[in-house]
Amino acid sequence: MVDVPYDAIADIPPAEVAEVDLYHPKSWWTQYVFSQDAKVIAIQYSLTASAIGLVALVLSWLMRLQLGFPGTFSFIDANQYLQFITMHGMIMVIYLLTALFLGGFGNYLIPLMVGARDMVFPYVNMLSYWVYLLAVVVLASTFFVPGGPTGAGWTLYPPQAILSGTPGQDWGIILMLASLILFIIGFTMGGLNYVVTVLQARTRGMTLMRMPLTVWGIFTATVMALLAFPALFVASVMMLFDRVLGTSFFMPALVEMGQQMKYGGGSPILFQHLFWFFGHPEVYIVALPAFGIVSDLISTHARKNIFGYRMMVWAIVGIGALSFVVWAHHMYVSGMHPQFGFFFATTTLIIAIPTAIKVYNWVLTLWRGDIHLTVPMLFALGFIITFVNGGLTGLFLGNVVVDVPLSDTMFVVAHFHMVMGVAPIMVVLGAIYHWYPKVTGRMLDDWLGKFHFWVTFLGAYLIFFPMHYLGLLGIPRRYHDIGEVAFIPSSAHTLNAFITVVALTVGFAQMVFLFNLVWSLFKGRPSGGNPWRATTLEWQTPQTPPGHGNWGKELPVVYRWAYDYSVPGAAQDFIPQNQPRTTRAAQGSAP
């Protein structure tokens, strides 16, 4: 075959939307504090989310101390235990994971990966962070108000959440609801940005089906969040009215501690529908970015294209859509109409199919790869194990009648920690090891990273795998002390103590990680622009860390998909997305 001279760029359609002028900061304040640069906002989001996440981590230690050694620690009583579980859950799910994946990774990676200079609405993007910070401050303030934070459980089920038998009835619940409302306002401003940026600001040649799966995951999750959070918003507003104004949206006629209350006509189950209409998509709002990111980690570090890219994209979109019709599987024993069980069990188990496809494609990407066991790859492997484990136990809880004995037991706690706690955190950590060099220009220490991985992964597995069996035995969740129960053998208490010791050890490993983050910032090995020899655009920036506007004078042009690893006949084992093809039938036959 003769090499015909070939003008690669002629085949690329021009960009649909012209470039817009960037906002250029005029002072230190507008550059580093009230910044409109998505990269700075991303770091602000990440640091804030991590800070409040550390609070939630400490709360989990306190909970584990109580569960492992009930009655030993006089500073933890039933009251505080309920407050700890509530704040731990709410912080981890919303203020840490959602904010970190979308506000943190979304802000940093979307513009860089699609070849944009910034988000399309930088000012709104900045506001998004400051409203989020306010939401976090309001949430944290509940630790210091009279009565303390609410102890209603992170699900905040009424009537309990606003009655006096629950801790934090004075200010805790009011501020919690206010904080959620703020969070949703802040998120909506950021979320609109991410969606419009992906749809409108992709660089020339970056078709949707050439986007890295990271962007697909974050994009789909953001669309879902924009549709799901309004349900939580209205539920929060209505409950706030029930608590403050004495309305009865969720409050039926009831008697509290012998006193007839003035409520009447409301429905506690309505709240649960609204909550889970948000709450189930929320699981995937956390999971889809993780799915996307881990796909790119595996592909890059196995030096192999992601297997079945198109199927992976459709699986993400399909899971996103299906996740809106499964919510009531959280409510099989709520007292809703029993016929619902047939519908929601069916939809829930159907969602297992696209999810399983993703798992198969991850491990098939490893097959015949060139697997570099770097720290990000180790975390990706840890993710697959914990996600498969947690996903499969979801088939127990999703299958309506199987859920009946297991619901509200430690089985549920173990399941959701494995699948939406440990698994996404594995991805977050892997992603930090992966992209830290791009953000700082330095590598994280490898030895500390491996130590961190093994303690975290094996420890988390040892915490949550046996916990399923405590639930199978029948131990209910949200008990600060199980007390004397005939069916619980003393060996169960030993297991609880064991879990606590492991949990504290895993907690210690996170301190090592924090040390690594700070130490490497100053002393880490300089990374260069593309230390992992990756194909995606963020590694091809003219400067590392990327400068304001990301790309220097010219935007990159994209000639190929994101996964041209180990292309036969190519000089290197990766071809960046912005490297022109040399012939029309070029290397890398894929999109």
Add this chain to the structure above:
Amino acid sequence: MAVAIILLLVAVGSVLFHLFSPWWWTPIATNWRYIDDTINITFWITGAVFFAVIAFMAYCVFRFHHKEGRQAAYNPENKKLEWWLTIGTAIGVGAMLAPGLIVWHQFVTVPADATEIEVMGQQWRWSFRLPGKDGRMGTSDVRNISSDNPLGLNPDDPHGQDDVVIESGDLHLPIGKPVKVLLRSVDVLHDFYVPEFRAKMDMVPGMVTYFWITPIRTGTFDVLCAELCGLAHAQMRAKVIVEEENEYHAWLEKQQTFADSSGRRAVMRATYKSGGE
């Protein structure tokens, strides 16, 4: 190499833990053995998938980890393989869903001869009500609740007068008779939870929920609350005693009816008032 072995050990260890750990469900005391069977089917199918995926992953790490000169294969897609995996997964999912739905149908279909009883939850104790000689329970409303009438029975309903009300005692059930357990709450969500029964359901103020069981084993069982209901959630306890029919009737004879207790209370109140005035 070491990484592959550790990954494999995680899979093997999980299976061994499942087979040999001392923590397993409580011996069942009702007809819901089908639920246990469905859980077992699910364990087998998911366990096989779990082991296969992790073992395959460990093999890949062992066989394809980076060595000088190794080059990864380039195969973007394999339609046939992807379809087969999809179909196989769908079959596995169906094998769990079908028995699940069949058993759920049984679970929500209450037999016609089931006796109705009522459990009421309030912060933080359980009360019970059994139909009297007429075999029917009277109506109730949360607005009727007062210190004389803690369950809110309708004082004008003749069916309610002979209802047996157990305010702070244990619930007795006869063995082998299907029971429809009606669930009410006066304040917040509760959940009547007896692990050995397998069945459970939330109790929601403002509505009546239910589940049904047929006790198949005599014994004394702990009642716990499974839906967070506030500060003393963990202390909300009672006992259910399943016994032979004759023992059950002997126990039932000794219980007070609504008419008894409200009559007695009225007398007490009258005495107290006249004494006080």
